[in-house]
Amino acid sequence: GTAKEPVAEDTSLADIQAKGVFILGLDDAFPPMGFRGESGEIEGFDIDLANEVAKRMGVKVQLQPIDWTAKEMEINNKNIDVIWSGLTITPEREAALTFSQPYLGNKQVIVVLEASTIDEKSDLAGKKVGVQLDSSGQAAVEKETAILDSFGEFLKFDTYTTALLDLKNGTIDAVVGDEILIKYMMTKDPGTFKVASDNFGDELYGVGFRKADISFAAEVNKQFNAMIADGKAAEISTKWFGEDIFYKPAN
Amino acid sequence: MESIIFYILAGANTTLRIFFVTLIFAIPLGILFAIGKIAGGKIIKGILDIYTWLLRGTPLMLQIFFVFYGIPQLLGIKLDRDLAAYIAFIINYTAYFTEIFRAGILSIEKGQFEASKALGMSYPQTMRRIVIPQAIKRVLPPVGNEFITLIKDTSLVMVIAIPDIMRNTKEIVSREASPETFIIAAVIYLILTYGIVFLFSKTEKRLSYYD
Amino acid sequence: MESIIFYILAGANTTLRIFFVTLIFAIPLGILFAIGKIAGGKIIKGILDIYTWLLRGTPLMLQIFFVFYGIPQLLGIKLDRDLAAYIAFIINYTAYFTEIFRAGILSIEKGQFEASKALGMSYPQTMRRIVIPQAIKRVLPPVGNEFITLIKDTSLVMVIAIPDIMRNTKEIVSREASPETFIIAAVIYLILTYGIVFLFSKTEKRLSYYD
């Protein structure tokens, strides 16, 4: 679950402060959260956010690109200290990791060709639908079993790039995926795709920590709240998304 | 646990399908192209040289990608996913088999060709009845290597979203956050490759009746 | 465009580093293990049989995965990413080279061993000076295949997040949503493999001074 009171033997925050740096694991092919810019350096919303949090904690960030399949092993082997890469909070992941409070809301949208008549989930009956393997889009679709069963075919792609390529070639009819990423990709190929009005639900991004690193997670939550309060969070969000979509806890 | 194993094993279907289809086409084609490289005219040889270089020289993953996404765009046709996978694997493995059989045929003594010719046999007859059967025996070890590699290469079809052993495993690894699941995949691969190793050592023994 | 090419070429650094480190260790080890399989006692042979089966029988990707994530967990140590990649590639390729050199050594005539022995040469001397040099000539074609495969296999290091030609290309493909970028990678691979093909045909010619 989300951060609770630190337990006695949890020295994670002290360790990070002593090291003066935390290692941030990310999928560096996830624009605009984290990706290589024209300069070859990794940039993105997550990077700016993490740098701001680190600055406020008085430590530095070290970026470590990882293979997404290996993220749990990377963090448990202590190759990295956090998974900070548009990580969707799911019950399975909550069982394995400690999460920060959510910092971004995201939708699982249906992308179709500009000319397509698909607009509702029910329109997907008998159609070929693609997702990115292991994505939260896949999880969201698989939760709605009735709709999943109505699909003509359900395909899992290596990357959204190939899924969209299939969509463009007409070998599939729709792609379900993260609104944030998909919208970014649509800007690269304007006039080809559109987003249907129906979607597969909302979800939240959080930062993942090792299960035991509760004090560290609590410190990040504290900084998030401070940034919401002083407007820094809104500033970073506006830089990448043109508006303030930073997630604010209800209370 | 049981359902996980079944889910992964479902991917073995793809693996085996691609394995057999590839071999059924790539081996005869490889033999044919090997003969072309040895006995063909300058143009045929040149084309085959470029073919084996391009196909061995670029990653199979890119070739699968190209066949499925590139060809339809270039030719304006629509390709079936499985068909694209078959085509890519066949043209890739044919290139490797061509080189292997070429070495095998070249290793057959000139005397075998001369004796066949002196008996009035035509070049195709000589190849089919005398040279190829002997060449096959000699190239068994490298062909065995290719069979083993093919079993594992089939997982590359995941780039065009065809599920196989490896992809299904990866899915479970991230869904369950359980990297140990890879061990199941490893065991399945070991069983499949053990079958191949066993088959080849049997064949090697069976063919040792001569020489 | 230019910056994209440079970015991808930066990945070639990984490719070449792994290529050379792997070969420097795997070739001598392969020769050594081949001798072990031929001349070793029952236990050594049994161990080496299992070794070559396990390493050839499971995907290299899983082996890299296992070395980098599994070993540290089992032994409680921390491995450097590059070091893990080197280890995985070396143990994997050693298995393939072992089989290739075994076939090569077995193809050397008994007379060469007997003549060496009759001259008073020890077994290691015979191997080093008489048998291995001749075996190397015979296994050039399959070794060439392995070199070409290795160049392309290096891209598997992306599973432990080491950037290489292929991973850098994929990054750009997803950033720019431009699958055409793969063509750049294909051309780089073709240049690298052309170098290998050229080197091997040169070596083959150079060694044709005898027989």
Add this chain to the structure above:
Amino acid sequence: MKVVNLKNIEKSFGTLKALNGVDLVINKGEIVSIIGPSGSGKSTLLRCINHLEIIEQGTIDIFEMPIANAKEGEKTKYISEKELRKIIQRIGMVFQGFNLFPHKSVLENIMEAQLTVKKTPPAEAKAIALELLHKVGLDDKEKAYPSQLSGGQKQRVAIARALAMQPEIMLFDEPTSALDPELVGEVLQVIKKLAQEHMTMIVVTHEMAFAREISNRVIFMDEGKIMMDGKPDDIFVNPTHPRIKTFIERMI
């Protein structure tokens, strides 16, 4: 009938003239031995008759049919591949190195060309093969593979294989020189049998006594030329040419 009729044959390897103007007529029923020092062109001559080498100059008629015609500086004109194969079928050849098919049993070796070239029905081909095995004294070896035979046995199978095509002429290229001395006899015995049946034969050999015994004509070659062509006694007893004299003295 002129079984073989060569006119002014030339054949080079690089700068080396292996055959340098050879004229030769072999008539039906003749048994001709070819002798001469190593490198004199004996094998090359046989191989030209059998289209294993392509001539550069001269004409070849086999069974009185023209098969090759070569003029200086032009590409040699041969009759079509298919026609050529029909002629070659009627010529049997036995090599120094046997060249048996190692992956086929003795019986299969002898049946192979009957089945593929002559399209003889299998049962008939087998009967012919067994009969020939009996003739060369290897009744019990039909199931053996070449690697299980001694050199002398291999060579006798090679002879049976050639005979299975019912050739009208047999070419032997040093059929015994790869054999241990003790095994030579077996093979010579078989060739003698063929001689008694009046098979037309050309035999390149180092076995002078044998050449003298079986052949009704002996040819001595040197440096790509036929230096002498006559009755065995002319050559062995009264070699006029000094070159032949020294050669024969050295060999016996």
Add this chain to the structure above:
Amino acid sequence: MKVVNLKNIEKSFGTLKALNGVDLVINKGEIVSIIGPSGSGKSTLLRCINHLEIIEQGTIDIFEMPIANAKEGEKTKYISEKELRKIIQRIGMVFQGFNLFPHKSVLENIMEAQLTVKKTPPAEAKAIALELLHKVGLDDKEKAYPSQLSGGQKQRVAIARALAMQPEIMLFDEPTSALDPELVGEVLQVIKKLAQEHMTMIVVTHEMAFAREISNRVIFMDEGKIMMDGKPDDIFVNPTHPRIKTFIERMI
């Protein structure tokens, strides 16, 4: 000195007794020819002396040092590998199939064991090699590779290679039987030269005339046993044993 002293040697291949109780003493300076039909165990005998085969029964002394001791049903006891290699160095062997090292030039073939086994300095090894090449009549071939030599030349290089180790005894296993008849003479010439220098030699051969000419002792083997052991004339002129008589008649 008893250079070789074999007592009651037995050696089987599967169920076949290739050597069946062989006793043999060779003294320094003797030149011994071994003759006998194919399969009689001649090669096996040479190979046992040189540790290329492991005996199952009997004792072997070389240069009056015991090197092997075998008792029925027990594992044969040999002296240590290292000691054995020291003895083997002092025995030269020439094979029927030459077994030259194809990847090394003629000079390198002759220098190889000098450098690796004897640790002779390269310059000295080269001088020795050149001298031996002169002796076997191949002065101009030092840079050639084995594949560029004729059979007779190959065999002479093989002899030079063995002589380079300055052996005290030379074993020849049918050194001429893989050669075309014309090339046999060259090799026999070299062996004769060694005989004149009183090299201790054991020569397995089919060349009866040669055996008679060079050797001062001839051994006739059959079915894994020494059937006769005597002066050349005793065997060739008055073969008492009927088996020997037929063998010799067949060979000459």
